[in-house]
Amino acid sequence: MSRRLLVGVIGAGSIDVAGAALAEEIGRRLAESGAVLVCGGLGGVMAAACRGAAGAGGETIGLLPGSDADSANNDVSIALPTGLGHARNVMIAQVSRVLIAVEGEYGTLSEIAIGLKLGKPVVVFGRWADLTGVHRVETAAEAVELALRLAVESRPADLNLS
C-alpha cells in the first residue's frame, strides 16, 4: 500500500504578490516532499499553492463548492465538484492530515476551527495566528517542515513521502 499524505492549504481567495509567492513556495515544497495538496480549488492562495505544486509535478486536489469541475483553477489535477457549498470547508479539514493557513477571512477561520475541533495540527501565517491551539510560523520552509513533522508524529506508519 502507498497511502498518500494529504496536506490542506487554506487561505484568502484573493492575495497580493507576496502572499502568492508564499503560497506557491508552500505548494512546491509539499509536492517535492511527495505530499498531495488539498485545497478549495479556486483562486488566491488556492491557485498559487496549486501552481507551485503542479510545477513540481505534484498532485493537487480541489474540493470545489459548486457542481462544475471547470470552475477549478488550471493547476488542480483532481477537481472534485462537491456541490456542497460552504460545507466543502468542513470536507477540507476532514480529509487533510494537517492544515496550513495563509491569511484568509471568515471562510479560512471556519476551516481552522473545524481542523482544531477534529484535533488536526493547524499551521498558520498572519491573520488567525494568535488563535489558541494553532502553530505560528513565518516562512514557507518552516511551515512545510512543521506540517510534515506534525502529520508524521500524529500517524507515523504507512505514509508515502517518497
Added chain:
Amino acid sequence: MSRRLLVGVIGAGSIDVAGAALAEEIGRRLAESGAVLVCGGLGGVMAAACRGAAGAGGETIGLLPGSDADSANNDVSIALPTGLGHARNVMIAQVSRVLIAVEGEYGTLSEIAIGLKLGKPVVVFGRWADLTGVHRVETAAEAVELALRLAVESRPADLNLS
C-alpha cells in the same frame, strides 16, 4: 403564508449553572417572540436553550450530527438526524436567519465563522465576543432583542413573529 423566523443558538456542549440559566432564558424569550429555535440538538447550551423554549411552548429544531433521532435532548421537538457529522455545523449557520453564541469552543467558532461568511448577524456572549464582525451582548434580554431586530432589518417581510 406564515414563514417562521429561525434563530440559531450555538455554544458549549457542557456549561456551568450560570451558563445554563442564560441559555434557558434565551430559549424562553425566543419562544415567547414566536421564533423557532435552531440548535445542534445535544447537551449544554443546546439542551438549556431547548428547555427554555419548550417550557414557553416553542418549537425547537435539533440538527444532529449523527443518524439517530434519539440522540437529541428531550426538549427538541423536531429532531433532524442529518448524519453529516461536523458539516451539520454549517447547516446550523445556513438555515438560521441570525445566530446567538453562548461561550463554546472550536465547534462554536466554526459556526460563528460560517455565519459571518454568509453575512448573517451573529450575537455573542463571552468567548469569541472580540471577533471582528460580531455583536457583543451582556444579557439574555439584550441578545434576543438585538437578534430579532437584526433579523427583521435584514429581511422585514413575511416573518411570523406572532
Added chain:
Amino acid sequence: MSRRLLVGVIGAGSIDVAGAALAEEIGRRLAESGAVLVCGGLGGVMAAACRGAAGAGGETIGLLPGSDADSANNDVSIALPTGLGHARNVMIAQVSRVLIAVEGEYGTLSEIAIGLKLGKPVVVFGRWADLTGVHRVETAAEAVELALRLAVESRPADLNLS
C-alpha cells in the same frame, strides 16, 4: 417531551392536476394526524403537499438545495436552505421516519433508495412502485394510514400524534 413525527413526502417537481390533488390530500391527512411534513420545499408534489398540510394547520419543513430561504414554496413554514445541492436528498431520507413517494424521476428514486438503505419504510404511488422493498398504495388515505402505522411500529414510544 413531545417529539414530533416527521414524514417525508417526495416526488416530481412538476405534476398534473390529479397528482396535485393526491399530494395535497396526503399533506392534509398528515397534518390532521399531527405529523410534520418534510419535503424538498420546491414545486410540484412538494408544493401541493405543503398546501394541503398548511391548510390543515400543520407545520411544513422544506429542505432546500440552495442557500435562499425565499426559494421555498409559499406553504413551507420552516424553510431550511441547506446549500447542500443534491445531498439534501439524502437529508430528506435521513430525517424522515417514513417516506411517501408520489411519482417522480431520478431525484425521487435516489431518495427512495437512500430510505430503503437506511431501513425506513417507503410508501409508493405510481412510478417506482415495483421496486423491491417498497409498500405500494393506491389512495392518499391508504398511504397516510400505512405510513403512520409503519412509523409507529418501527418506533412506538414518545411520538406526538396529537
Added chain:
Amino acid sequence: MSRRLLVGVIGAGSIDVAGAALAEEIGRRLAESGAVLVCGGLGGVMAAACRGAAGAGGETIGLLPGSDADSANNDVSIALPTGLGHARNVMIAQVSRVLIAVEGEYGTLSEIAIGLKLGKPVVVFGRWADLTGVHRVETAAEAVELALRLAVESRPADLNLS
C-alpha cells in the same frame, strides 16, 4: 494543465469471486487508460476495483462515509474521510465524469439515480441494468471502453488520458 479524468466505480460491498474478478479488471483497465478511479473506499466491488487499479500503477480515490482514513481499503491511495455518512454517495456521483456500476444494492441504486439526475453517463452490469437511461454492458473491456468514450464525448478537451 493536465486535469485528470475521474471515473466512479460503484457496487456491492461484498461480492463473489466472479464479481471481484470483474471489478478488478475494470480497475486495471481504467488505470491503464490514465483515468483516476473514484469509489466509496471500502470492501467488495470497491476493494477489487482499487486492487486492479493500484496493481496497474493508478491513483485511487476513496470517498469514505466516516471520519477515519484508516477505514479505507489497502489499495486506496487517496483516502478522503468525508464524515458525511450516506451523503458521500452523492459526492461520488458529483465528482465522477462517468459511473460504472457492478451489481450492488440500494446504496448503489442511489448513486446511479443521482448520476442520472446529474446527466452523467452510467454504465451498468447486472442488477439495475434495466433502469431507463443507463448503458448496459457485459464485459469489463466493454464497460471501460464505453465509459471513456462517453466521458470524452461529453467533455472532449483537456482530459489527460495519458
